[in-house]
Amino acid sequence: MTDQRVAIVTGASRGIGRAVATTLAAAGQAVVVGYAGHEKAANEVVDEITAGGGRAVAVRADVADEREVAALYDTAAEAFGGVDVVVNSAGRMTLSTVADLDLDELDAMHRTNIRGTFVVAREAARRLRPGGAIVTVSTSVVGLQFPTYGGYVASKSAVEGLTLILARELRGRDITVNTVAPGPTATDLFFEGKDEATIERLAKQPPLERLGTPADIANVVAFLAGPAGRWVNGQILRANGGIV
Template identity: 60%
Template sequence: MTVSQRVAIVTGGAQGIGRQIVKRLAADGYAVVLNFATSKVEAEQTVAEVVAAGGDAVAVQADVADEFAVARLFDTAERTYGGIDVVVNSAGIAVHGRMTDLDLAELDRVYRTNVRGTFVVDQQAARRVRSGGTIINISSTTPKLSMPGYAAYAASKAAVDAVTLILARELGERDITVNAVAPGATATALFLRGKDEETIARMAAASPMNRLGDPAEAAELVAFLVSPAARWINGQVLYVNGAAA
């Protein structure tokens, strides 16, 4: 590691938007610690692609809702690279169902990952990110849409927004920025799973640009937010949704 090299942790970095963020930050010269929960094969493939392109990355398994596992994740980053400058919390799950029908075990499951997981990761980030660093939580446009069937997921992402805005105020005196990136309907496996073509087309048409987002577009915004050009952007929820809301 050179003195100028910066270090990023990306949770949920094996698939979807998280995977694109890993590759984008690595292309910008970051050493990246890619966190995954169960997608070991995809995580190793992503690391291999980063290394083949001349970047530096390692994959570390951890359940983001387990505070001891997350502490070990941060320990690994510090031990491997000497410190942490950026944390991108991209880990998340989605459940859908009308409130009259939703199994409360599913509600607990989405809250455990999306709310508790965000809090646990942000807590470690708040303790360990170096001065001048950045914390970014991946939120969602769904809290603004009031879509039937999305109550559990949208509520969990509204909590992510609240945590983001409060943490930004708590860490400002240390010159650490905290923001949320809120994608709209984006062509990831998480979004496409269980949807028929008619549903996908209808959700794409919700944007006046008449398409789904690309995961790389969210990654580009993350890359900007961690750059020196974005140091005065703090405590914001930034939407990447093609004006779908």
């Protein structure tokens, strides 16, 4: 299939990234499953895609390392002929009040969330073919401003600003650039460190009165990465079930 679209999805071994990878594959795209440390899980995603008749390959890359990210794109070109879609789902979250946040944790979050997004987006800006799509991942907490999310929101606010500027810098390239900002979503990252009462309270916040699922977010990403989303550009789409 020489006209098959090719997607790179980072953070694709689990959670939202995994759902994005399998959803894009189901829509007919070849997928490079990017991962940092969960090799077995990444290979399972590849197996799931290929078992369904799709094409996929797993590639380890630290999103904040420009050499490893360049190699990720090189692999996509060698295996599938190029890159059309990039979804940067890799992320890190540590919750703490501003007063108590360990600065090493802050630096680690910003390295993955800010530098990582920048490195992946920079390579996408250099390599994507016309008709391509870049999707970054933020969080609805940027607008909701929950306590203990200060360091995380600082990093994701940077992601949103970068994304909106990149959309305008790619004028004339026929490449869309958007951010998806999930609300509370049932992933390992979300559940980590939360008790049942907190989870229940967050699940009740949307008018739909449930947590989002990775599939909910993946379907939004697939819309932006597919033909139906071509007229959406330079936007932050808050996929959160209606929390305001």
